Amino acid sequence: MASIKKGVVYLLLGILVVTQVYPLLWLILYSFKTNEEILGGSFFALPASPRFANYTEAYEQGNYLRYLFNSIFVTVITMVVVIVLASMVAYAISRFRWKLAPAALLVFMLGLMIPMQATLLPLMVMFKNIGILNTHWSLILPYIAFQTPVAVFILSGFMKGIPHEIEESAFMDGASVYRIFRSIILPISVPPIMTVCILTFINIWNEYILAATFISSERLKTLPFGVNSFVSQYTTNYGNIGAFLVMGAIPVILIYFILSERITKGMVAGAVKG
Amino acid sequence: MNVLKVRWWTIGIFVLPCLLLYMMMVFVPIVISGYTSLVEWDGIGVNKTFVGLDNYVDILFHDPHFWPAVRRTLMYAVFSMAEIPICLLFAILINRYVKRGNRLVSIYFMPVILSVVIIGQLWKTIYNPLDMGGMINGILNALGMQGHMRAWLSSPQFAMYCLYFVSLWQYFGYHLIIQFTGVQNIPSDIYEAAKIDGADGFKADRYITLPLIVPVFKISIVLAFIGSLQAFDLIMVMTGGGPAHATDVISTLMYNNTFLTFKYGYGSALAMTLVFICLAFTFVINGVFNRIEKKVG
Numbered sequence A: 001m002a003s004i005k006k007g008v009v010y011l012l013l014g015i016l017v018v019t020q021v022y023p024l025l026w027l028i029l030y031s032f033k034t035n036e037e038i039l040g041g042s043f044f045a046l047p048a049s050p051r052f053a054n055y056t057e058a059y060e061q062g063n064y065l066r067y068l069f070n071s072i073f074v075t076v077i078t079m080v081v082v083i084v085l086a087s088m089v090a091y092a093i094s095r096f097r098w099k100l101a102p103a104a105l106l107v108f109m110l111g112l113m114i115p116m117q118a119t120l121l122p123l124m125v126m127f128k129n130i131g132i133l134n135t136h137w138s139l140i141l142p143y144i145a146f147q148t149p150v151a152v153f154i155l156s157g158f159m160k161g162i163p164h165e166i167e168e169s170a171f172m173d174g175a176s177v178y179r180i181f182r183s184i185i186l187p188i189s190v191p192p193i194m195t196v197c198i199l200t201f202i203n204i205w206n207e208y209i210l211a212a213t214f215i216s217s218e219r220l221k222t223l224p225f226g227v228n229s230f231v232s233q234y235t236t237n238y239g240n241i242g243a244f245l246v247m248g249a250i251p252v253i254l255i256y257f258i259l260s261e262r263i264t265k266g267m268v269a270g271a272v273k274g
Numbered sequence B: 001m002n003v004l005k006v007r008w009w010t011i012g013i014f015v016l017p018c019l020l021l022y023m024m025m026v027f028v029p030i031v032i033s034g035y036t037s038l039v040e041w042d043g044i045g046v047n048k049t050f051v052g053l054d055n056y057v058d059i060l061f062h063d064p065h066f067w068p069a070v071r072r073t074l075m076y077a078v079f080s081m082a083e084i085p086i087c088l089l090f091a092i093l094i095n096r097y098v099k100r101g102n103r104l105v106s107i108y109f110m111p112v113i114l115s116v117v118i119i120g121q122l123w124k125t126i127y128n129p130l131d132m133g134g135m136i137n138g139i140l141n142a143l144g145m146q147g148h149m150r151a152w153l154s155s156p157q158f159a160m161y162c163l164y165f166v167s168l169w170q171y172f173g174y175h176l177i178i179q180f181t182g183v184q185n186i187p188s189d190i191y192e193a194a195k196i197d198g199a200d201g202f203k204a205d206r207y208i209t210l211p212l213i214v215p216v217f218k219i220s221i222v223l224a225f226i227g228s229l230q231a232f233d234l235i236m237v238m239t240g241g242g243p244a245h246a247t248d249v250i251s252t253l254m255y256n257n258t259f260l261t262f263k264y265g266y267g268s269a270l271a272m273t274l275v276f277i278c279l280a281f282t283f284v285i286n287g288v289f290n291r292i293e294k295k296v297g
Helices: A002-031 A035-039 A053-061 A064-095 A101-113 A116-129 A137-160 A164-172 A177-188 A190-205 A209-214 A223-233 A238-273 B008-036 B054-062 B066-097 B101-108 B116-127 B135-142 B159-184 B188-196 B201-229 B233-238 B250-259 B264-296
Strands: none
Touching: A002 A238, A002 B066, A002 B101, A002 B116, A002 B159, A035 A238, A053 A238, A064 A101, A064 A137, A064 A177, A064 A190, A064 A223, A064 A238, A064 B008, A101 A137, A101 B008, A101 B264, A116 A137, A116 A209, A116 B008, A116 B250, A116 B264, A137 A190, A137 A209, A137 A238, A137 B008, A164 A177, A177 A190, A190 A238, A209 A223, A209 B233, A223 A238, A223 B116, A238 B101, A238 B116, A238 B159, A238 B201, B008 B264, B054 B264, B066 B101, B066 B159, B066 B201, B066 B250, B101 B159, B116 B135, B116 B159, B116 B233, B159 B201, B159 B233, B188 B201, B201 B264, B233 B250, B250 B264
């Protein structure tokens, strides 16, 4: 009886592995097929001989490296600035004595409920007026702003728990608040900072709508936007499309293979604390 | 309370850079949106005609696409929330029957980290008609069910359900891992004590796991709910709201009115409506859960 139960459970879990992973594997197979094989409709057959040309062609026709570099640039700057600014605010909110601290936290928390799409048009008009529309700054600035609420929340939650004795003794020794922040608080806060890094990376690396709305130059496109315009441009070259999609997914998948536990933990922490 | 006392300008140095940027990028746009929603403006000229609440009246009473979009947005939320009990069930099963559950859960998690562009284009390909190599139609063909083959995303009747499914597929792993972490965090000695008292298996789940998992369950529900209200980019990638508005939700309606037909005032009114709905529902859902928590705890 118990073993039947166990068997049923394993069967269910197995089916779930298939539904969650098979579409991704299917895409990889697809990316090595010729157009004839794809259109032939044998959905689970292996390609007769893997067509690597799909990849070289996709690489030559699209600006993969350009997109990749743009995404790295935008994501890294956003991450660094979010961490610096959010940890400063979190420190002030959790450790300084000032009346408006709860109000400041509330203001940031409101941001968690505001849909980013609602700001698209006003931001576009603003950026156009100050002349940064269609530059990477038109992405980086809102990215930073929309990542700060959750970052402030996670960091201030952690910093509240740091024992005050550490700060006090440093203060007695004549260290300034800036010094305490830089040499004591920040090093202690590395674990929540990692969580913030992961959340920011996943959100910004994958962001599509802002990029598609604010960027029009080919050379400024980020990876998701670039992949999407490649795919919509070469609608009938199925193998190349598959190859470009796989190439678009590779960076984040690679990072996930290396850091899967950190990433899942970070995203759970972000969900639970956000 | 031993909190540092510092001068006001020190607080300013720590808080203002972030706060100002944040206000400029989040709150100022919302205020501008609020103003733009009261005018009629095509975005090109400086001619803005003040029309008061006309845009809102049009949305609520004259736009044939608005209420269907609201209905789809709410359906989105219902489907996403309905998935969570299933995630909890799987979380409990994995915790009980699988030795290295973490590994398994991190496999299920894979779709979560991919961009909507990859997910959307992948599923577009899967939903393709047979003569374009679509997988679903390929499977139906192989099973001899040609009668059910169709161009899924071009069918006004089915397209929306196809989109719901992709969202459920992508976020299954996310909610599973949240529930799984919650289940793992329940101390095992509670179960051992219950076993001595004769509560085992599903009985233990009923009286121990469920009450203790409520806070985590709430987190998933809130995330799923807010996420569906804001559901947007996947639809933009896969259908853009079409065919013939069959997959429009509030945000795609807003986007298309603003950036395709350049009705800036009208689009802003839709954006404000979305903001109101998000805020209102967040308060409602928090209120509901506070009650439940009081009852259970």
